[in-house]
Structure formats: structure tokens, C-alpha cells
Amino acid sequence: MSGTCCPQPTTPEWTVRQVIHRSDWKDTTRVCPTCGESVDLMCGHCQVELDRERTPPPGSKLTRERRLLAFCDEECATLWLDAD
Numbered sequence: 110m111s112g113t114c115c116p117q118p119t120t121p122e123w124t125v126r127q128v129i130h131r132s133d134w135k136d137t138t139r140v141c142p143t144c145g146e147s148v149d150l151m152c153g154h155c156q157v158e159l160d161r162e163r164t165p166p167p168g169s170k171l172t173r174e175r176r177l178l179a180f181c182d183e184e185c186a187t188l189w190l191d192a193d
């Protein structure tokens with residue numbers, strides 16, 4: 110058997126839309142993906158907005174998928190973005 114490797118279905122890369130500092134956003138708590146600290150979205154934190162293309166399911170016209178991440182600060186956001 111010689112290398113007929115099935116191509117993996119490629120997952121489109123997430124694109125960073127923006128990294129912003131915000132507070133007073135939502136009355137909820139998230140866990141920072143970098144350090145695992147809980148992030149109170151009503152207090153100052155760093156929000157990263159990502160999106161990527163997606164294959165829309167039949168009947169849907171949504172071709173972009175959006176994702177918001179909350180980090181405790183810019184340092185954690187930078188570490189997470191650089192890690193990829």
C-alpha cells in the first residue's frame with residue numbers, strides 16, 4: 110500500500126476580527142481559555158471576536174460562523190492567539 114492518504118476535511122481557520130477591551134457587557138461569567146480564571150463579563154476583560162467561513166447547512170444562508178471569547182486580560186488573549 111502506498112500513500113493514498115485520505116484528505117482530512119479541512120476546518121477553515123478562525124480569523125481574528127478584533128480584540129477589544131470591554132466591560133459591562135453581560136451579567137455572566139466565562140472561563141478564560143488561557144488560564145482558567147473565571148471572567149466576569151460585567152468587569153473589565155478582553156474580548157476576542159473570531160469568525161470563519163462555514164459550509165451552510167441546506168436551507169441556511171449563514172456562511173460565516175462567529176465566536177466570541179472572553180479573556181481576563183490582553184495578555185491572556187495574546188497568549189491564546191499566539192499559541193495557535
Ligand SMILES: [Zn+2]
Pocket residue numbers: 141142143144145146180181182185
Ligand atoms: Zn486569563
